[in-house]
Amino acid sequence: MTLQRHRPFEIVAVEELPDYPADLIDAPPAADFFIKFFHIRWLNSRLHLTASQQVQGMALNLFMISRSQNPMGSLPNDETVIARLLRVTQDEWRSAAAQPIGPLHGWRQYRAGEQIVLGHAVVIDGCQDAIHRREARDASNEEKRAAQRLKRLSETMQAIGCDKILYTDPVLVQRIDEWLLSNHNGQRRRPQFDALIRRALDHAVRLGWIERKGRAP
Numbered sequence: 001m002t003l004q005r006h007r008p009f010e011i012v013a014v015e016e017l018p019d020y021p022a023d024l025i026d027a028p029p030a031a032d033f034f035i036k037f038f039h040i041r042w043l044n045s046r047l048h049l050t051a052s053q054q055v056q057g058m059a060l061n062l063f064m065i066s067r068s069q070n071p072m073g074s075l076p077n078d079e080t081v082i083a084r085l086l087r088v089t090q091d092e093w094r095s096a097a098a099q100p101i102g103p104l105h106g107w108r109q110y111r112a113g114e115q116i117v118l119g120h121a122v123v124i125d126g127c128q129d130a131i132h133r134r135e136a137r138d139a140s141n142e143e144k145r146a147a148q149r150l151k152r153l154s155e156t157m158q159a160i161g162c163d164k165i166l167y168t169d170p171v172l173v174q175r176i177d178e179w180l181l182s183n184h185n186g187q188r189r190r191p192q193f194d195a196l197i198r199r200a201l202d203h204a205v206r207l208g209w210i211e212r213k214g215r216a217p
Helices: 039-043 046-050 053-066 079-086 090-097 121-159 170-183 192-206
Strands: 074-076 107-112 115-120
Touching (some): 039 046, 074 079, 079 090
Antiparallel strands (some): 107 115
């Protein structure tokens, strides 16, 4: 099976096209709320140094437009649609695309599931970096939330009369927190929350998490 001729690209068998990165397909929009732009790389690129201002403007806009597409960082494999995304006429697009260095310089075809899309190596790298940075932020925020939750739980255990050996035991506090996460979906507000902690402590005693040297209320 071969593709119909897409003017900036050669006819290529679909089976020979590379797969678009899976982590950019159906990527959450929140993963890409700003774009990190390497301006020195752009200013020294062949596109910037040799293309017309018209082409440069279109190319930059396509970089930005692609970030909101699915897959993230891709463009449709259809020049009519691309022209509409740029809000230019077909004649304006054909004029720019006919130049030696056109707006799609550096773009190539990829398979993305059942569809064919256009992708650019630099744009793909930027999108993956954005997703990885978002995942790192999410992980860091979750660790901070967990630390604060364990700290408040330890303080609450102290307040309801647990021995110090219990509320300062990080393993026990974490086990009780995990039990609470599985058995309580609401906010941890006192005094209503105190009774639930006592239930968790009873559970801990039954499972042998609490030894005789520590007293639970």
